Amino acid sequence: MTSQAADGPDTVAASRRSKITPEREREFFDAVLEQIRECGYDSFTMEAIAASTRCSKSTLYRQWKTKPQFVAAALRASRRVPLADIDSGSLAEDLRQAARAAGEWSGKDSKLIEALGHAVTQDRELALALREALVEPEIAALKEVLRRGVERGEVAADNPALEYIPAQMFGIMRVRPVLEGKYADPDYVVRFVEAAVLPALGLSGGAAPGAT
Incomplete structure (x- = not known):
């Protein structure tokens, strides 16, 4: 009985899955996201990925x-948290660094979100995966940056702007392509932080150290 259970369907399926190495799996996933960025979700096909990665559709x-x-x-x-390691000891500088990091990824992220736009409204799993990969980790990291600023006494805990900083930071990256036809690069996001985010928190704006 024990031997039969060990050779059941779940074990066989796991054995088949294990034949794909992590490196090969990463190659598949990179190809998927790149094709969606370039062609859109509707044009993406399993067959095209099979052809581009030289594997069988099966x-x-x-x-x-x-x-x-x-x-x-x-x-x-693809989930990542580019803001997670930011901790300079200064809330204003942390927000500048967060702006630069977010701006570095803005083009790829915005393009991917645009490409998935309608599909995520039709598929709950897809919508959840998008939030888990590109939204929730970064928002959590940004809230941690703000929490430390409050803890250090740099901004009052009841400052009404605190609630809206994540929406401001990520909203500006999503809306610039719509308003101006270009992605929010690091310099643009830093300027936004200096002009809108820091003043709302009662922090000094002006040019960031080393900014041009």
């Missing part, structure tokens, strides 16, 4: 049953 379909599952897995695997 390998992809065995691992990820559907197109939404494949894309959701790629999004979750």
